[in-house]
Amino acid sequence: MDTADFLRNERERILWKSITENTWRYYLWLGLLISAILWGVYAYSTQLRHGLIVTGLRDQVPWGVYITNFVFFIGISHAGTLISSILRLTGAGWRQPVTRLAEAITVASLFVGGLIPIIDMGRPDRLANIIIHGRIQSNLVWDLIGIGTYFTGSLLFFWLLMVPDVAILRDYFPNPGKVRKWLYSVLALGFSNKPEQHKILEKANHVMTIVILPLAVSVHTVVAWLFAMSLRPGWNSSIFGPYFVVGAIFSGIAAAILAMAVYRWCYGLQCYIEPLHFRNLGYLLLTMTLIYMYFNVNEYLTIGYKMTEADSHLVRDLFTGRFSRMFWSVQAIGVIMPTLILGLILGIKFLRERFIVQGTVFASVLILFGAWVKRYVIIVPTLSNPFLPTERGLPLEWINYQPTWVEWSVTVAAIAAFLLIYTLISKFFPIVSIWETREAEANSSVTEEKSSSWKIANCKSIKSIIIILLMLNIFGTSSLEAAKAENLAPKQTNINISSKNSVNASSESITEIIAVLSNPQGVTIPDIPVKFSVKVQFGELTLGSFLTNDKGEAKVILRDRRLGKYLLTAVFKGDDDYMPAETTAEVDFGNRPAPALPVEGVLIGSKPALVVALPFLAFYGSCWVVFFYCLGWLVIIKMRNCKSD
Known part of the structure; x- marks a missing residue:
């Protein structure tokens, strides 16, 4: 049987065409995404060479756009979990055309979201320390285990549900290349459409459907605990777990609706994705919007009513201060407007x-925009309001976070990477499940009205939305350099570096670095800028430029936790009177101090606390047991070896 005979109707031919045929628009889209990713790689390489100083992150505000992206991508990953798991468990018959669209969002968003904390670390080589030296009491270890387990489970869930379609591609894809042929053969797991194989695969899928739902809820709860386990104002809340879960489902449904609309328009899948699907998901989205609105009111009403001293600075900043425009924009654009639009449309x-398609899509765009900004509002304002009294006398620029072009470039690259992964998934595998839609057609007659044709007004509306999204992702930077005056007769200069370590009254380790600028006769030169930088593993970390004093000394004082010996460079770029000078010397920043851990404590200590470790490891350990059972025993062993009657 060839491909033409295998495809049963026109809509299957349309779906098949979306995989086998590529247009110039597809390659242009890939080129744009790859270009954005390469620009982000360049920005990240700049960060690796110079350190986090090229970002807006500082000691007082260590989290910003990067962690906002992390929470956002982990949040929209709930699209596949919710739509696929819940709709399968409830037996919703209309789910078949949209489940794989949602499941692909989960895989792509978890892949991108899991990489962002590594970018935020500044020193990715230290990631291994979390595994080697991590303690089970640490929220970071919880996140590592939880997200790793969730990604593995989601990928396995996505794969097992796709096995029958991969077998179809293996047998009927026209002229597959060596890579496609090998890929389909491996991923099909020997599936040959036998009744016993279907039965075993259904059992594995049912088990995974049950397990993946609580796993997803636990992961976003653990992400919320990164904030809620602290005592900072705005984060010290017991509702952050369910609040983050509801917000994740809320944004995940919006992401799924937007993906449905884009693929419906791009590939002509109106015969699969009907207004019925937008209507049903619209009802679900409206429900989650109302629940999310309740959590918003509950979050700020409780802290605003008590108005403790620690919370008062944050509340005033959000309601009437420097973050008020952003805060109220989130409430209006991301919550109130979508509620009104969905309420009217439905x-x-x-x-x-x-207008069911246009209305739900427009509301979803507003929700996704509001969801990202909401994560930013949760993170940055709290960190910008000092928690300790000693922090309140700091210069404003130390606590006033402003993202730089590096952070925005990496953000655009992360979005482009997500879209690239999603695009490639849809080109290698059917974005609508063939075997599930066939099964639904065989088991029941059509219960809903046939979808009306896609109107020109609808196309224009969604085209406009996509153009707006692309424009929001475009980011341009420009720089101006001042022209240097011609150096007529500069004098020769020398630089010498020295350093000394000391401990102040607060037992704080201080390293003072001194660079002395002088002429060959030993006469020091005052009021000259000297730039300091430290050689690190990924390049140079700039410490800043400092003017020499009357003694020709340029001083930089470091109070961070830098330990060990480093090569430090002092550079004078030269001016009209003096020639450039540069020198490098090894500076000892001191030995690592002994750890100062509390004698007693449940969550903090030198040894794992059983009250934390046992439930945590038991839950995620049982998830891994289920993964091995489904993939190893049911699929690889039983399904591959079963024989038809």
């Missing part, structure tokens, strides 16, 4: 019949 029959 509640009025005239609007529901004519």
